[in-house]
Amino acid sequence: MTIVSTATAAPERAGRPVASVYRAVWRWHFYAGLITLPFLILLAVTGGLYLFKAEIDGLIHRDVKQVEARMTGERPPSEIVTQAVKAFPGQAVKYTPPESATASAEVTIRDAGGTRMVVYVDPYDARVLGQIPDKGTVMWVIRQIHSLAYFGPVANGAIEIAGGWAILLVLTGLYLWWPRKQSGGVVTVRGKPRQRVFWRDLHAVTGLVAGGFILFLAITGMPWSVLWGNKVNQWANGHNFGYPAGVRVALPMSDEHLAHVAPTTWSLEQAKLPVSQVAGGEPIGLDAAVAAFDRLGLTRGYAVNLPGGPGGVYTGSVYPKDMALQRVIHLDQYSGKPLIDMSYADYGPLGKALEWGINVHMGQEFGLANQLVLLAACLAIVLLCVSALVMWWKRRPQGSLGVPPLPAEKATLRGVVALLAIGGLAFPLVGLSLIVMVAVDGILVRKMQPIGA
Known part of the structure; x- marks a missing residue:
């Protein structure tokens, strides 16, 4: 339901074979919209909000995230951690130094029951400002809803299916939009809001403009998916302990993955952590570790994951908007x-391309312009969904689902399904849903009363 031709009669004039292909594509474009429409609205709204993660979180949680800049120096990290543990007893697992002169320090603590809490501390006097459950900020919740990870892996799989179908939706929509000797509704909108032609043209023109953005967002969002993304991640990063060739040195490696102990890029989720060499000495401590990260030039805004045992390491990681400054040090x-x-x-090259796509997807690569362009794309997606619903409602026969009619030549329907199956091979969950939809189409939908074009 993303891009519908403004002149359904045009393919009819072109001949029966062309009309049959058009109807077959239209039918499966309808199914793709039926599957993806609620998810597209969810993704557009939550994604549009998450583009402004730092701004929104900074505003809502300013009481714990912001402090008054002072001329006095910052208190030692160890003192800040000590005060945080007094406020929320447990084991400190991560320390995030203040990113700027007006930012608080953050200490992530795990209690005896496994609950993680982020305690915010004024870095100038080590005064505890407050606490929020780990990944409990407003934008973290929005992010979890965006991927449906908030509702478990099954729901997260539904997002993967929706993403794959969104790609098919745009491609079939482009075919339906393609001008067939008509002039209206190609790049202009005819009629008035009370007329179906207005919504059809608005849908087509908006889809033409937003289709490329939808494709980009769907493809760059796939690395986070529960099945496809996970398998591709393992395939792409499963060699040399997941580190880029030439970076890993001959060191003992643990069985712990970087993604399990610290936020990281998609490319390094499978990377294994090295092991500290216990030689009878004393640990250097957090203060010395933070000083070392600063001396090595790790960009502020980095987080320090504390050693998880005698063989653990201090891991400093930072993922700023400028990808050139992304860095992980153990x-x-x-x-x-x-x-x-x-x-x-x-x-x-593959890791760089994937990370670039993810960075743009999150609105980080090109600053405010990146955020505003993708916000406009999200609004266009919502408009597409609304116009599709209105258009469907206006042409839907009473008591019918309003599925587009079967093509006169049934072979064309099988041909279109075969082309869609290529996408199903690339994305297994999409392929599984395609099989289900083919069964539904054959058993149920064909019994319904077809509608005219």
Whole structure:
């Protein structure tokens, strides 16, 4: 239901074979819209909000995230962590130094029951400002809803299906939009809001403008998907412990993955952590580790994951809007020596391309312009969904689902399904849903009263 031709009669004049192909594509475009429409609205609304994650979180949680800048120096990280643990007893697992002079420090603590809490501390006097459950900020909740991860892996799989169908939706919509000797509704909108032609033209023109953005967002969103994204991640990063070639050195590696202990890029989720070499010495401590990360030039805004045991390491990681500054450093907790130091420049061509797509998808690569363009795309997606619903409602026969009519030549329907199956091979969950829809189309929908064009 994304892009519907403004002149259904045009393919009819072109001959029966062309009309049959048109009807077959229209029928499956309808099914694709039926599957994706509620998800597209959800993704557009939550995605549009998440584009402004820092701004919205900074406003809503300003009481704990912002402090008054002072001339006095910051308190030692160890003191800040000590005060945070007093407020929420447990084991400190992560420390985030203040990103700017007006930002608070953050300490993530895990209690005896496994609950994680982020405690915010004024870095100038080590005064506790408040606490929020880990991943409990407004924008984290929005992000979890955006991927449906908030509702478990099954729901997250539904987003993967919707993303795959959105790609098919745009491609079939482009075919339906393609001008067939008509002039109206190609790049202009005819009629008035009370007329169906107005909504049909608005849908077509908006789809033409937004279709490329939908394709981009669907494709770049796939790396996060529960099945396809996970398998591609393992395939792409499963060699050399997941690190880019030439970066990993001959060090003992643990069985712990970087994604399990720290936020990281998609490309490094499968990367394994190195092991500190216990040689009878004393750990250097958090203060020395933070000083080492600053000395090594890790961009502020980085987070420090504390060692998880005698063989653990200090992991400093930062993922700013400028991808050139992305960096992960693992320090031996006894010697303070960098065991691994990698940045965006060390990724391979595939890793760089994927990370660039993800960065643009999140509205980070080109600053405010990136955010505003994608916000406009999200609004266009909502408009597409609304116009599709209105258009369907205006032509829907009473008591019928309003499925587009079967083509005169049934072979064309099978041909279109075969083409869609190619997408199903690329995205297995989409392929499974395609099989279900083919069964529904054959058993139920064909019994319904078809409508005219």
